Amino acid sequence: MAKAEFQLEPLTCPTCVKKIESTLTKAKGVDSVKVLFSSSKVKTEFDDTQTNxxxxxxxxENLGYTVLTSKVS
Incomplete structure (x- = not known):
């Protein structure tokens, strides 16, 4: 199990949170997603044999958000 954290440009509305969470939750290999509106961070846990x-x-980024940095652990 791997973890990744993405720092995005500031999110402008709570709808952004739901859009990102629902899309990533459906992605193959993703076990959990948490989007932090106040800090514009996305935290994920995923099976690194199925995705990265x-x-x-x-x-x-395909949803229209800019990823400033990413950290994998």
């Missing part, structure tokens, strides 16, 4: 942090980052 780069794919998750691209998914977030």
């Amino acid at each position: 942090a780069e794919k998750l980052k691209l998914t977030i």
Whole structure:
């Protein structure tokens, strides 16, 4: 099990949180997603045999959000 944290540009509305969470939750291999509105961070846990942090980052960016930094552990 791997973890990744993404720092986004500031989120502007609670709808953004739901959009990111619902999309990432449906992604193959993702076990948990938590979007922190106040800090504009996305925390994920995923099966690294099915996906990786780069794919998750691209998914977030394809939704129209800018990922400033990412950290994998």
